[in-house]
Every structure is written in C-alpha cells, then in structure tokens.
Amino acid sequence: MTFGTAPAPHVVAHTGVARVMRIVIYALVPTVVLHVAFFGVGLLVQIALGSVTALIAEAVALRLRRKPVAPFLTDGSAILTAILLALCLPPLAPWWLIVSGTAFAILLAKHLYGGLGANPFNPAMVGYAVLLVSFPVQLLQWLPPAGMEIEQVKLTVGETLSTILTGSLPSRLTWDAVTSPTPLDALRTNLNMGMTMAEAQAAPIFGTWGGRGWEWINLATLAGGIALLALRVIRWHIPVAMLSAIVVCASFMYVVDPGAYAGPIFHLTSGASVLGAFFIATDPISAATSDRGRLIYGAGIGLLTYVIRTWGGYPDGVAFAVLLMNLSVPLIDRYTIPRIYGHAR
Structure with a gap:
C-alpha cells in the first residue's frame, strides 16, 4: 500500500x-x-x-x-x-x-x-x-x-x-x-485665525488631553489593539513604529514652538491615530511583510500622518498616509525581505 x-x-x-x-x-x-x-x-x-x-x-x-x-x-x-x-x-x-x-x-x-x-x-x-x-x-x-x-x-x-x-x-x-x-479640524481653523495653542484648545470641543469624547474612544481602540497583540492576530512592529513616529514628530515641533503646534498626547487622543495603527495599517495583505519592513512601513505612515495633519490640506492624514505607504510596500519588501538560503540576490 x-x-x-x-x-x-x-x-x-x-x-x-x-x-x-x-x-x-x-x-x-x-x-x-x-x-x-x-x-x-x-x-x-x-x-x-x-x-x-x-x-x-x-x-x-x-x-x-x-x-x-x-x-x-x-x-x-x-x-x-x-x-x-x-x-x-x-x-x-x-x-x-x-x-x-x-x-x-x-x-x-x-x-x-x-x-x-x-x-x-x-x-x-x-x-x-x-x-x-x-x-x-x-x-x-x-x-x-x-x-x-x-x-x-x-x-x-x-x-x-x-x-x-x-x-x-x-x-x-x-x-x-x-x-x-472635529478636534483636528477645529484646531487647524483656530490656529489659522492667529490663535495660540492655549487659546485654540479653550473651545468646549477639546477635553483634557485631546478631543472631547475622542480621548475615550481612542483608549477603547487601544484596548482592542492590545487584545489583538495578546492574541497574536497582529504583530507589534507597525503599531509601535507608527505611533512612535507621530510622538517623535509632534514632540519635536512642540519643543520648537509650543504655541503653534500640538503636543504628542493630543495627536494620539484625537483623530484616527490609534485606529490606524492597530486596525488599518496592520492589514497583512497591503502591509510590508518582514519585521524590518514593518518598522519602516509603520514609521512612514506615522510621519506622513503628522505632515498631512500639520501642513496638508486635510485635518487627519491617516487614510492618505496608509495609501501612500501601500504604494511603497513593493520597494520596502525588495530591500528588507531576508535572502533565501542558497540563493544570491
């Protein structure tokens, strides 16, 4: 047999x-x-x-x-x-x-x-x-x-x-x-009117750290994202890289001019930063595949999100940042996927 x-x-x-x-x-x-x-x-x-x-x-x-x-x-x-x-x-x-x-x-x-x-x-x-x-x-x-x-x-x-x-x-x-x-749209409008950051965030739509209500929604999203990490549905590289890039960019600009730029906590608790980091950017089909590639991919999304929010034409830039980095995935994979054993590049 x-x-x-x-x-x-x-x-x-x-x-x-x-x-x-x-x-x-x-x-x-x-x-x-x-x-x-x-x-x-x-x-x-x-x-x-x-x-x-x-x-x-x-x-x-x-x-x-x-x-x-x-x-x-x-x-x-x-x-x-x-x-x-x-x-x-x-x-x-x-x-x-x-x-x-x-x-x-x-x-x-x-x-x-x-x-x-x-x-x-x-x-x-x-x-x-x-x-x-x-x-x-x-x-x-x-x-x-x-x-x-x-x-x-x-x-x-x-x-x-x-x-x-x-x-x-x-x-x-x-x-x-x-x-x-939205808080991001209101902040942009107020700053364009010549207000300082303290004056811009005095409106009732803002809470203690970010947008009123959005603070708690983002915390709930963070809890769901941590659950995905614990269950190994997603890996940590993209969320950590994306949120870290937003924090680094926001912290640097806040130190440069705290009267004109929001701090990192505001950017994390307003808009779709956390949702994008854990539930959107981690899509395994359109994201980078190697660990090193995921770090580059996530950091790129975070950087582009901050740039679009701060100087772009839209209040929140998560969607466009994700799509732009989707375009970059083949190039990222080309240079970050480990070489197959026995094959030369």
Whole structure:
C-alpha cells in the first residue's frame, strides 16, 4: 500500500481568515460602543448599511469572477471593511456615502486586483479617500460629542434614521445647530485665525488631553489593539513604529514652538491615530511583510500622518498616509525581505 506524503508544513495552525476577521471585529466593539455613547446611534445605521452593501458587492464580484460565493461571504472580510469605513464617516452622513464608498472599496479596491489576498491597497481607506476627495463638505458634518458644556440639540433614534436616509434634518433644526468640527479640524481653523495653542484648545470641543469624547474612544481602540497583540492576530512592529513616529514628530515641533503646534498626547487622543495603527495599517495583505519592513512601513505612515495633519490640506492624514505607504510596500519588501538560503540576490 502506498501512502501519500503531504508537503511541509505538517503542523497546521488552527487559524483561518474567518477566525481572524471575527477577532478583529470583536476587538472593535469597545470603540463602536463608546462612539455611539458620544455621538449617537448613527454609527450603527452606517455599519448596517455598509455591511449589507459589502455583502451584496462581494457576492456580485464573486459571481462575475466565477468564484464560490458562500466561503467568502462568511469570512468576515467584507463586513470588517464596512465597519472600518463607517467609523471614518460622520454619524449623520447620508446613506449614499457609506453605500457608494463601500461598493467602491469592495468592487474596485479589492476585487479589481484579484480579491482577498491580492489587493495592494487597504480597501476601506481607498473608499474613504474617494469619498473625502469627492464630498468633503458632507464628511465634515460631525456631531458635537456628548458632555460638552453647551446646550446641544439631541436627535431621537427615528430622527437620526430619517436624516441618514433622506439627507435632511427635521424641519425644526438646521445643520449649524447640530454639527460641529472635529478636534483636528477645529484646531487647524483656530490656529489659522492667529490663535495660540492655549487659546485654540479653550473651545468646549477639546477635553483634557485631546478631543472631547475622542480621548475615550481612542483608549477603547487601544484596548482592542492590545487584545489583538495578546492574541497574536497582529504583530507589534507597525503599531509601535507608527505611533512612535507621530510622538517623535509632534514632540519635536512642540519643543520648537509650543504655541503653534500640538503636543504628542493630543495627536494620539484625537483623530484616527490609534485606529490606524492597530486596525488599518496592520492589514497583512497591503502591509510590508518582514519585521524590518514593518518598522519602516509603520514609521512612514506615522510621519506622513503628522505632515498631512500639520501642513496638508486635510485635518487627519491617516487614510492618505496608509495609501501612500501601500504604494511603497513593493520597494520596502525588495530591500528588507531576508535572502533565501542558497540563493544570491
């Protein structure tokens, strides 16, 4: 009797795409919960719309490519893309933003390049970048966080759902009455008006260290990221390199002129720094592959994020920083992947 011998490796890890995606989604739950606590249930509506769109787009693309549908619909990758994109959008963004952005991310940024495992760019960030460039006004209509020391107009769950689906507020309200700039956008505007850093951060939208509400959301995201590290879903190189680069850049500029540049704690507790470090930049498909390459890749994202925030045209630069470093991954891998034993370069 002849026994077939399978090729190495002979030890099979109990880890698959579906399990990894589920763990990442579970790790985002604290972020989603605090986001809803500070900005209302609009995020849940965005996630629901994005998830449905992602699954439909995934099924259509798989059918067109003549691939099996069920295994890919249940692996969680499409839903994770929708959740990450929804976290980047204002809670009251009209429905067509999350739908069009998610469809673009799945159909073009993912399946145009061959589907999961072949896409060179992070799909969620491609979708967000397209929306930000195309509809910048709609992406600036954020709600003020709960707990601000000013009178706020509260929307009911029904009013929130109606606003998202129709694109119009209840007749008793105007957009100026319910929206507020993000902390990064407010800081940039105040500094451009000639205010000092102390004057700029005196507005009620700012908390003790960074943006009010965003401080706690980023701490929840950090907790989820640490869980991913503990479960070995991601490795430490990219998050540490990215956040360290932001800290070094912010610290240097703060020392140079503390009246014109925010300190490192502000940059870590405002915007998408932590979300980008643990949940976006660590995408194993579009990130660098070697340990040394991951350090270079993460540091590049952190540096570009700070440069775009400080001198660029957008308040937060995580999405564009990730996409620019995605472009650099082949070059990084070319010079950082160890040489195969027995082969010369």
